[in-house]
Amino acid sequence: MEKLKQVSAEWMTPNALKGKVITHASPLSGGLSNPCWLLEVNGQYAVWRPDTRLLPKLGLCRLDEAQVLDSLSAKPWAPKVLLGCKEGVLLHYVSGGQYQGSLSSAMALLSEIHRQPAPKHALYPPSRAEHYWRCIEQPSVELKLLRRHFQSLAVPEPMAHVLCHFDFGLHNLINGKQGLVVIDWEFSAAGCPALDIAMTAIMSDQTLSAVIESYVQHTSWSKAELTEKVMAWLPWCQYLAVLWYRLAGEHWQSDELLNAGRALECALIHDFEIGK
Structure with missing residues (x-):
């Protein structure tokens, strides 16, 4: 529960999703190091991968992740970036098994x-x-x-x-x-x-x-x-x-x-x- 509270506090940054209408938010399973969220944003499902205090310790940056995925935007096997910023990256939700x-x-x-x-x-x-x-x-x-x-x-x-x-x-x-x-x-x-x-x-x-x-x-x-x-x-x-x-x-x-x-x-x- 403490981990969930900490993650919740970290992803709710004021500017990350400014102007987006969020009607659903739930934590996704998995993500041992950096838990992510399933959101319904402006009527479509998306995955919010927030910046956390752990990321710099791991040498990671969400902007780097977004830039890699932007470079792969034409590839059907790479998730599509909806928003990339310092607070995190918002990706199109990929459903399936x-x-x-x-x-x-x-x-x-x-x-x-x-x-x-x-x-x-x-x-x-x-x-x-x-x-x-x-x-x-x-x-x-x-x-x-x-x-x-x-x-x-x-x-x-x-x-x-x-x-x-x-x-x-x-x-x-x-x-x-x-x-x-x-x-x-x-x-x-x-x-x-x-x-x-x-x-x-x-x-x-x-x-x-x-x-x-x-x-x-x-x-x-x-x-x-x-x-x-x-x-x-x-x-x-x-x-x-x-x-x-x-x-x-x-x-x-x-x-x-x-x-x-x-x-x-x-x-x-x-x-x-x-x-x-």
């Missing part, structure tokens, strides 16, 4: 995203990790050990600099009336496609090999070179996830998020044999 199609079709779409022009803002894991670290109030001993480990770890050389979604899980693929639509673009940025694939693989119930095999069907890269890069980025994906859980858990005072982060911290400490 969660994607139940093939992995190959999903990877074909991801490869198409990677062929779009890269935005100006980028996600570089070492920089984003240090940004997360500076915003964490109470880092654990394990987290400090992980930080020292990753500060000395070699950073993979990007394969390319392309538009990436960076949250391309099945939970963000919707079977809309006009076909498959990808939602939740707040983490989208320019980056290495292999990093995006690594993040996708972590969220998938498919094996890493299956994800890569499906993706290479739609690109000129070989399975061997893509596998090498994805494997090199995987530890960085896991480290960013640990930091995200800690940061979001502290912000929302969520034991569920904090405990998930602690479990992943311990798993990485074990996998990397840190401290031995």
